[in-house]
Amino acid sequence: MMNGLFISFEGIDGAGKSTHIAALAEAFKARGRTVTLTREPGGTPLAEKLRALILNDSMDALTEALLIFAARRDHLTTVIAPALARGEVVLCDRFTDATFAYQGGGRGFDLEVLSKLELWAQDIQGLGNGFLQELGKKGEAAAILQPDLTVWFDLPPEEAAQRLVGARVPDKFESQPVEFFRRVVEGYADRMRGDSSRFARIDSSPPRELVWASVYQVFADKGWLP
Numbered sequence: 001m002m003n004g005l006f007i008s009f010e011g012i013d014g015a016g017k018s019t020h021i022a023a024l025a026e027a028f029k030a031r032g033r034t035v036t037l038t039r040e041p042g043g044t045p046l047a048e049k050l051r052a053l054i055l056n057d058s059m060d061a062l063t064e065a066l067l068i069f070a071a072r073r074d075h076l077t078t079v080i081a082p083a084l085a086r087g088e089v090v091l092c093d094r095f096t097d098a099t100f101a102y103q104g105g106g107r108g109f110d111l112e113v114l115s116k117l118e119l120w121a122q123d124i125q126g127l128g129n130g131f132l133q134e135l136g137k138k139g140e141a142a143a144i145l146q147p148d149l150t151v152w153f154d155l156p157p158e159e160a161a162q163r164l165v166g167a168r169v170p171d172k173f174e175s176q177p178v179e180f181f182r183r184v185v186e187g188y189a190d191r192m193r194g195d196s197s198r199f200a201r202i203d204s205s206p207p208r209e210l211v212w213a214s215v216y217q218v219f220a221d222k223g224w225l226p
């Protein structure tokens with residue numbers, strides 16, 4: 001059986017992840033891989049209900065972080081981990097780096113609290129299936145599940161804002177001022193500094209076809225696509 005692959009995609013709103021994620025799903029399918037295409041917050045019936053609350057209702061920062069990690073735990077235990085155990089490719093539109101970037105960087109919420117929540121929510125000890133024990137044996141810090149690769153679409157907040165003008169009715173995060181997104185970008189940069197081998201930073205300023213070529217190259221270099 002093929003090894004499961006867990007890939008997350010990050011970037012500020014307007015950075016243009018979606019079309020590339022869809023194209024990658026097709027590329028993996030063309031290679032005969034089974035792809036689970038999913039997103040956060042969301043990806044399960046429960047987590048999608050939480051998503052609606054997280055994106056639309058105002059709440060204090062800890063409440064928001066707890067709901068995000070609750071959604072993540074449900075998503076991880078019922079969708080992501082089982083798909084990886086079946087050897088699938090999981091393409092996830094946002095994961096925990098978004099929490100460090102938006103809640104940590106953007107909102108200025110306590111990074112230590114986020115780190116604790118990350119350890120709890122992504123703890124895969126005792127989920128009781130072969131794949132997860134395998135992961136544990138690799139000696140990963142506390143056997144927490146992290147993506148094998150995180151593709152970060154990096155775009156200056158001013159450019160992202162321009163791309164979003166008139167695109168849709170903005171949600172709670174999309175309607176934040178440009179300074180908020182500057183802090184989000186810093187949050188992503190900090191996460192990348194802390195775990196650089198997991199990250200591929202893609203400059204999202206060039207035209208879409210050129211961005212796609214850079215994205216594809218990352219996967220080709222890993223030997224995951226031809």
Ligand code: TYD
Pocket residue numbers: 013040041055068093094095096098099100102103173174
């Ligand atoms: P997004 O992924 O951009 O979906 P869409 O393309 O439908 O707008 O929207 C999700 C929003 O949620 C985005 O503004 C970032 C925010 N978010 C957080 O603040 N923290 C998180 O941990 C995650 C996963 C997302």
